[in-house]
Structure formats: C-alpha cells, structure tokens
Amino acid sequence: MASLAEQIAQFETLRAHAEPLPTDSAAYTTSAFFKSKHAGQGKSKAKSWDHRLSIDSRSQGSSPLKTANRGKNMDMITLGTARPSPQFYPYESLTVNVVDDASAKENKPTTSITCSKGESAYNLAAALNYGFPAGSPQSVRFVTEHVEMVHNPPYEDWKTSLTCGTTSGLEMVFRIFCNPGDNILVEKYSYTGTIVGARAQRINTVPIGMDEFGLSAKELDTTLENWDASKSHKPYVLYTIPTGQNPTSVTQSVERRKEIYKVAEKHDLIIVEDDPYFFLQMGEASKLESGSKEALQEYVDKLPPSFLSLDVSGRVVRLDSTSKILSPGLRLGWLTACTQIVDLFEAYSEVSVMSPSGPSQVMMYKLLDQTWGHTGFIRWLAHLSDVYTNRLNMMLEACEKHLPKNICSWRVPDSGMFVWINVDVTKHPKAPEGAPTREFQMEIEGALYEKSRDNGVLISRGSWFLADPTQVSDAALRVTFAAATEPELAPGIERLGKAVREEFGLE
Incomplete structure (x- = not known):
C-alpha cells in the first residue's frame, strides 16, 4: 500500500485534472466522483442486503423534488423547487479564525478564513440554501479521500455520506435495519445515548460480555448459536465501539476484531462501527516537532485496523464524528458503507434532517481542506493524541496518589x-x-x-x-x-x- 504522502500526492494530481466542483445549491455528489483509480481495482462488490432491511426501508423512496435537481444543466432556469434566491439571504460572508499550525504546542498561530457569496471554491449562497443529503461536493470529496487513505475498504462499491452527527446517524441506521420489537447486539456496557435511542424505537439491546481485549467473540457466537427464535427475533445487527470504548475505555485487539468479523460472516450480521475515539491514541508522544512525513506515517501506521478496513462483503456501517476531534457543536460526521446502505441513508435524510448544516460544512471545509489539507489534518489528530496522552498520565498519577x-x-x-x-x-x-x-x-x-x-x-x-x-x-x-x-x-x-x-x- 502506498505511503500517506504518496496517497496525498495522488489525490492532489486527481484534483488538478478534475472538473471544477459545482457551486450551485444542493448539487448532486457521490464518493464515486472522488475515489482514486486504485480504490476498486481487483475488489469485488458488496453483497446485497435486501434480506436485512426493515419493513419501512423496503418501501423508502427518494423525494421527486430532490431527484429532479440532480444533473441539471448549468443554464437551467429553476422554477420547480421552492429554494429562495440568495438575494434574500441577509448574510454576505462568513469569517472564522482557525489554528494554522496544527502541531504547535503553545501560542498556536491562527489564520482568518472567509467564505463569501459567489465564491468559486465554496459558494456561501449554496451553503445557506437547502443542501444535498450526502453533503456538499467539497465536503464529500475531502472525507472520501480521507476514508480511502485511512481505511481503504477492501470492496469496490463503498460510499461516504455526511451525517448530522453520530446520534442522528445511528437513529437512521437503526431505522434502515430494525423493526419495532427487534433485538440488536451491544457490549455489556455501552453508550447510554445509543441504548436510549434504540429503546425509543422499541428495539431491545442484547448485552455481550467483554474482557481486556473488548467484546467477546466467543460469547457473541454462543449467544447467536443458542438463540431461541421462537421467543424473539434473532439479532442480526451488532453495535460496537471498538476503540477507546465508551465507557470502559477498552480497545479491541487486532485479533479480536478479526474474530468478531468472522462471527459476523458466519451469522450474516450487520456491524455498526461507532468509532469517535479512533484517532485518540494513547502512548509514546509522536515526533510531530520534527515536522517529518515519517512522523505522520508512524502515527497512521499505529492506528488499529477498523472493521471497515477488514470488510470484504459490505456488512460494516462505519460512523465517524467531528465531535471528539474538532467540535461537538458542528454536528457533523460521516457514514461509510456499501452503496445500497448509503443510498437508503440518504433517502431517510431527505425526509428527516434533509442535509447537514451548510455553515458547519463551510467551517469544516475551510479548515480541513483549504487551510490544513490532509497532511495538516493528520498532524492535528496526532497532536490531539499527544495532548490527551499527557492528560491521561496526569489523571493516572492522581489516581495512584489519591x-x-x-x-x-x-x-x-x-x-x-x-x-x-x-x-x-x-x-x-x-x-x-x-x-x-x-x-x-x-x-x-x-x-x-x-x-x-x-x-x-x-x-x-x-x-x-x-x-x-x-x-x-x-x-x-x-x-x-x-x-x-x-x-x-x-x-x-x-x-x-x-x-x-x-x-x-x-x-
């Protein structure tokens, strides 16, 4: 596999030869526009998940008003959708000050970034209008490149779509797969928001034991093997927080992840991988101060393999979030899964949240893409790991003492x-x-x-x-x-x- 620096260079070349991104409102976009030519080479397609869809999902369609806007001619006069003209928006520009050098330890330098109406890179007028469910082309391009570089899903037809945060994303994922009265598998201790959210949809949570390596693959297999389907529906959705698990802080070992995936293949499970702490790695301080490409490569190489990176059949739905790495108030994240699942997710979004916040997407794009780039973003993530490692050590020292x-x-x-x-x-x-x-x-x-x-x-x-x-x-x-x-x-x-x-x- 190419190094981080080589992959970033490949995407920069792709961008240089690509058509300019559209700047109109709710522009249709998809990860397929932004993957590298190597993303699908020699890989098979995901299997069909028709048999795992909820009753509602099987009849879920797209809004004709939204689909009518896809692929419209640049000279098209819009009389069909009730999107107010930008002249009626009382906002002309959006300016924020952001950290310029992600690796600076003290007195971090800042830079001012502005997004304006009519801007070619990211038109503020489009960001303030109704958006496309997957997100803007600018946002989807960056996260697609990021997912390919970090996870490189081993099947062909994967897609990434922005979410309004993981809580919103999970609510729709459960609707895609679960009917009221269904059961889902979770760690014995799990995030309370997920437990409460599942119960609100009348979905039961089935706890699976844990040890120092995370969720027990053996207990998972035994639970499914011995399930009495005459009493309740056998679960086929596994929800897991594999890295820095909330609340126990346990991280699943590489071998444990492979064992869990093997059980998922055996019992044909959907794995919902909720991984907000993936990039917050504790341990020896990184060598960020050197500013070298080798230091960033070392950080990336130490990241655990995600379930998405192990997924050969398209059964993993991965949820990433900006809440723990940028800001909770952005209410942004991204979901990665096979095309069939992501298309359903976007269809649900159309009739619920509609699209992620445009101003939040502007803030994310201006920081991650325009200011930092992929190199700067990885440097920031490594920097966060250093900062949190120091905080952890301070807490552990206090625990030993008090x-x-x-x-x-x-x-x-x-x-x-x-x-x-x-x-x-x-x-x-x-x-x-x-x-x-x-x-x-x-x-x-x-x-x-x-x-x-x-x-x-x-x-x-x-x-x-x-x-x-x-x-x-x-x-x-x-x-x-x-x-x-x-x-x-x-x-x-x-x-x-x-x-x-x-x-x-x-x-």
Missing part, C-alpha cells in the same frame, strides 16, 4: 477519553457475607456518586451504561480526562478519593 488501591482498581487505556474504575464493595464496612448482592453494589455506587458531587466533582456511575440494568456484576465509575482543565484533573481525583474514603470509613 485512590485507595485496595478498593479501587483501573486499567491504563490505549485510546479514548476515559478511565474506568472498578470498586471492590466487599471492603465496605457494611458488606454482607458472601458475594455482594446487586442491590448492595448499586447502593455503594450511588453513595460514591452522591458523595463525589458533595465534594465538588462530577463523575459517571458505571451502571448508567449497562445495556441490561439487571446484569450488575460490579460497582464501577467512569471518569474522563477530556473535560476539565489540566490543573483541575488532580484535584478532581483527590475529591473522588475523599468520597471513597468517607464511604468506606477510612476517614
């Missing part, structure tokens, strides 16, 4: 934003003889949460993340090193430690 180790235990995460703390309630002065009951585990976990709040630190209860609230096996706490300022990290853990000692009668 948490009683005979009661609290934790593992050092490889990725993400969290430290998962297990609490041994058998050391509590009121602990019953024998194995602690579920009720006692929850009582102590709740007491630690309340005492921590009283001491001035907000933490998360581990039980909040249980896919099945009845499957309590431990009292646990989740703390993040991403939200507080660096000077606040140690005092925050100290306040948590004080709460533990108070609850366990050590003070």
Whole structure:
C-alpha cells in the first residue's frame, strides 16, 4: 500500500485534472466522483442486503423534488423547487479564525478564513440554501479521500455520506435495519445515548460480555448459536465501539476484531462501527516537532485496523464524528458503507434532517481542506493524541496518589477519553457475607456518586451504561480526562478519593 504522502500526492494530481466542483445549491455528489483509480481495482462488490432491511426501508423512496435537481444543466432556469434566491439571504460572508499550525504546542498561530457569496471554491449562497443529503461536493470529496487513505475498504462499491452527527446517524441506521420489537447486539456496557435511542424505537439491546481485549467473540457466537427464535427475533445487527470504548475505555485487539468479523460472516450480521475515539491514541508522544512525513506515517501506521478496513462483503456501517476531534457543536460526521446502505441513508435524510448544516460544512471545509489539507489534518489528530496522552498520565498519577488501591482498581487505556474504575464493595464496612448482592453494589455506587458531587466533582456511575440494568456484576465509575482543565484533573481525583474514603470509613 502506498505511503500517506504518496496517497496525498495522488489525490492532489486527481484534483488538478478534475472538473471544477459545482457551486450551485444542493448539487448532486457521490464518493464515486472522488475515489482514486486504485480504490476498486481487483475488489469485488458488496453483497446485497435486501434480506436485512426493515419493513419501512423496503418501501423508502427518494423525494421527486430532490431527484429532479440532480444533473441539471448549468443554464437551467429553476422554477420547480421552492429554494429562495440568495438575494434574500441577509448574510454576505462568513469569517472564522482557525489554528494554522496544527502541531504547535503553545501560542498556536491562527489564520482568518472567509467564505463569501459567489465564491468559486465554496459558494456561501449554496451553503445557506437547502443542501444535498450526502453533503456538499467539497465536503464529500475531502472525507472520501480521507476514508480511502485511512481505511481503504477492501470492496469496490463503498460510499461516504455526511451525517448530522453520530446520534442522528445511528437513529437512521437503526431505522434502515430494525423493526419495532427487534433485538440488536451491544457490549455489556455501552453508550447510554445509543441504548436510549434504540429503546425509543422499541428495539431491545442484547448485552455481550467483554474482557481486556473488548467484546467477546466467543460469547457473541454462543449467544447467536443458542438463540431461541421462537421467543424473539434473532439479532442480526451488532453495535460496537471498538476503540477507546465508551465507557470502559477498552480497545479491541487486532485479533479480536478479526474474530468478531468472522462471527459476523458466519451469522450474516450487520456491524455498526461507532468509532469517535479512533484517532485518540494513547502512548509514546509522536515526533510531530520534527515536522517529518515519517512522523505522520508512524502515527497512521499505529492506528488499529477498523472493521471497515477488514470488510470484504459490505456488512460494516462505519460512523465517524467531528465531535471528539474538532467540535461537538458542528454536528457533523460521516457514514461509510456499501452503496445500497448509503443510498437508503440518504433517502431517510431527505425526509428527516434533509442535509447537514451548510455553515458547519463551510467551517469544516475551510479548515480541513483549504487551510490544513490532509497532511495538516493528520498532524492535528496526532497532536490531539499527544495532548490527551499527557492528560491521561496526569489523571493516572492522581489516581495512584489519591485512590485507595485496595478498593479501587483501573486499567491504563490505549485510546479514548476515559478511565474506568472498578470498586471492590466487599471492603465496605457494611458488606454482607458472601458475594455482594446487586442491590448492595448499586447502593455503594450511588453513595460514591452522591458523595463525589458533595465534594465538588462530577463523575459517571458505571451502571448508567449497562445495556441490561439487571446484569450488575460490579460497582464501577467512569471518569474522563477530556473535560476539565489540566490543573483541575488532580484535584478532581483527590475529591473522588475523599468520597471513597468517607464511604468506606477510612476517614
């Protein structure tokens, strides 16, 4: 496979010989316009997923008003769609100041970038109008190139579409595959937003156990092998957070990912890969200060293989997000899957969110494409990993100093934003003889949460993340090193430690 620098050069050559991007409103676009000539060479097409679609998806069509706008002649006079003329928009330009040098550690230089009405690179008038569900050509081009460079999906007909953030994207993905009453497979502990969102669609979550390497492929296989379809629908959707898992911070090993994919092939599962922490890798500091191509290549080479990069049949739906790497308020991300699934996703978008925010897309394009380019974006991601590694080390040092180790235990995460703390309630002065009951585990976990709040630190209860609230096996706490300022990290853990000692009668 070509190096990062070689791939970037190839895309720059492609751009130089391509036609200018359209600047009109809701311009039709697709990843196929922007892939390299090597993207599909020697690769097979994805399999059909007709048999996995929900009842609603099988009848989901596109809006005729939207499809009528595709491929229109540049001289076309538009009398068909009620898109207000740009002359009625009270905004003439949009200017933001952004970090210019992504790798600068202090006093980061900034540059001012402006998008104006009539601009050839990205017409603000188009960004302020109704948009195309997949996103603007400018946005789709950049993320398509990015996905090919980082993941290089091993089948031919993959596509990328922008989302209004992962929460919105997941809601539509579940609608594509699930009917009310269906079951989906998730990690025992999972993101609460996904659990609540699934239940809102009357979708049940089936927990699968985890270990230090992530979701258990063996338990996944056993659960499916022994499923009693006479009682409820056998699940065929697996939702997983494979890197820096929220809340446990576990990262699936390479071997575990391959085992899970093998089980997915065996049972014909759809894998929904929610991976917002993929680029936040903990470990030795990168060599960004050298400014060398080798330093960036080393960072990319250390990234774990995504399920998308292992997918030979088009069964993976990957969700990326700007929330953890740029800004949550942009409400942007991108979904990558086979053409059949992405086309359905865009059809759902047309009748719900319509399209991602135009001004947000302008801000992303002006930063990632016009200011940083692919090299600068990767440099920023490596820089974030360095910053978060430093924050993690500060938190771990505080844990060693302030948490009683005979009661609290934790593992050092490889990725993400969290430290998962297990609490041994058998050391509590009121602990019953024998194995602690579920009720006692929850009582102590709740007491630690309340005492921590009283001491001035907000933490998360581990039980909040249980896919099945009845499957309590431990009292646990989740703390993040991403939200507080660096000077606040140690005092925050100290306040948590004080709460533990108070609850366990050590003070």
